[in-house]
Amino acid sequence: MTRRNGSVENASALGDAFSARAGVFSDKALLDVGYVPGSERIVARNEEIRRLATALNPAVEGEAPSNAFLYGKTGTGKSLCARYATRRIVEASAETGVDVGRVVVDCSQDDTETRAVRATVRGLNDPAVTGIAVPETGLGRSRYYDLLWEVLDARFDVAFVVLDEVDCLDGTDFLMQLSRAAEAKKLDRCSVGVVGVSNKVRYRDRLEERVKSSLQEREIVFTPYDREALSEILRSRLAAFDDGALEADVVVECASLAAEEHGDARKAINLLRHSGELAASEGADRIAVDHVRRAKSVAERDRMRELIDGGTIQQKATLLAITSLALVEKTRTFKTSEVYAAYEDICAESGLETLSKRRVHDLLREWEFLDVLEITRTGGGRARGSYLQHHLLEDPSVIRSAFDGSERFAGVGFTAGSTTTTWSNI
Structure with a gap:
């Protein structure tokens, strides 16, 4: 009988771990790593966005845009700004009757030339419009290139190829093919703009001179965020929490710790999320500065674990x-x-x-x-x-x-x- 009671007590205790809590979060998705905020939550990067938009703007009139490469450490807003600026150009061009397309290729996943060109053509193709089928497998690299040129000329006046984490791409032949497509008479109608995103400021030094000459890209460097910018970024995500769930100094503490160490917005947001999870796990209805300080070690460990696992x-x-x-x-x-x-x-x-x-x-x-x-x-x-x-x-x-x-x-x-x-x- 005692054993049964013990089991019931244990089950009751475990039940608390699986039951729903009021917690401190109202929309936790706002703090996810993969969450892409709307323009109202893009802060502290107006100058970088302006410079990128200037390079890409000729596409709105159907002209060839400049290539652009965005450099800076992880979490400085490069990918976010690249996606935002190219999307805005696509929207603006629609108003002028120009067909502009955009594809984002994650070079950490599509890290070879064949994978990259396949991901590009599949991302830009619409079989209902082009009548072209692009299989996931079974074709050689040159055939994928042929399909890419066909799709581009069939659908667009201008197309942007955003190469996120371009430093992970094996070799530079894909960059050469994209930047010289018009010169090599691969395309009759469409112009291609390349937007490269890299965590490595020295990435350009690894490029061959012929690639640099072909790209003629504009370079935009994203410096780490300071405390004020990080505070603004964190405040833009406060809808993730219930009203009154944060003590007054929590945002400042998260921003200060992140600014002192790395200036990485992703890490600052992750720290805020971990602080909330720690408070919720302890049954607290408010997040305190102490939660932030204790959560910092958890956030650092998780970030390092991701690097190690890879x-x-x-x-x-x-x-x-x-x-x-x-x-x-x-x-x-x-x-x-x-x-x-x-x-x-x-x-x-x-x-x-x-x-x-x-x-x-x-x-x-x-x-x-x-x-x-x-x-x-x-x-x-x-x-x-x-x-x-x-x-x-x-x-x-x-x-x-x-x-x-x-x-x-x-x-x-x-x-x-x-x-x-x-x-x-x-």
């Missing part, structure tokens, strides 16, 4: 190596030889194949590209030559928490000096 097992091993070193040595800067030694130990304990030092260096460069590491070359003093230093930009304890639950690296340890460290209990 990496290969070998990428994870290299990041684990420098993170483990940082936790033991209480510093964040190490030579390549030190990182490689830790990496070898991790591979040995996890049963992972050990790659060459050159390949590990390449993997570390990939973490640098994601702004997790900073790699610099420095002199070692007289007769010692120069060497690379790898500086961990992220908090190693946050990275460690993001690895929690990893089956492959559970219990993995290494020897640092005279200290043996086990990953599971760092």
Whole structure:
């Protein structure tokens, strides 16, 4: 009987976890990462939008627009402004009788030339209008290009191809094809405008001179948001909460923490959402500054977990190596030889194949590209030559928490000096 009562009590307690709560949210979707706000919620980017609109505006009269590339760190509004400006041009052109099309290609997903051109033509095509069928599979790259030119000339006077996260695209041939389509007589009627969006300000340096010459793009740099801009952005999302659900200083605290560290609007919004979820889970009817401070570590962990989940097992091993070193040595800067030694130990304990030092260096460069590491070359003093230093930009304890639950690296340890460290209990 006692056991049954215990089960009933446990079920009752669990029932609270599954039952609906009044909580603090009224429209939580406003805080989702994938939510695209309307123009009334685009703040602090008027100058960038004006410059982009100026580059694209010739399309309204049916003329060829300028190509434009938007650069800046994650969460600075690049993609949002690119989508907004191209949509407004499409709407404005309809009033002048000009047919303007737009497609947004996510190059982090469609990361090869074939995938990118296929996504572009499928996004622009309307079989009911063109009579053209574009299959998902079964065609070669050149055939997809042929279909793209057919669709463009059949439907549009001007078309915008927005390449989001263009730095993820393998190679630059797609950029060449788009920018030289008219010159190469691929198109008879339609003009193409390319809008590239990249988190890497140095992306243009990777382009071949012939691509730069062909694009002749206008560059627009998005600087990180300051505290005032982040406060304005967060206030534009307050409809996500019930009236009176936030204490007075919550928005300012979220904006201040985000501005001091990264100036990333997505992270600031995510922090506000986590604060609300923490308050709701505790049964509070108001979000306090304390909720924000405690939620910050959760938001950082989730962001890092997304980066880690997107990496290969070998990428994870290299990041684990420098993170483990940082936790033991209480510093964040190490030579390549030190990182490689830790990496070898991790591979040995996890049963992972050990790659060459050159390949590990390449993997570390990939973490640098994601702004997790900073790699610099420095002199070692007289007769010692120069060497690379790898500086961990992220908090190693946050990275460690993001690895929690990893089956492959559970219990993995290494020897640092005279200290043996086990990953599971760092």
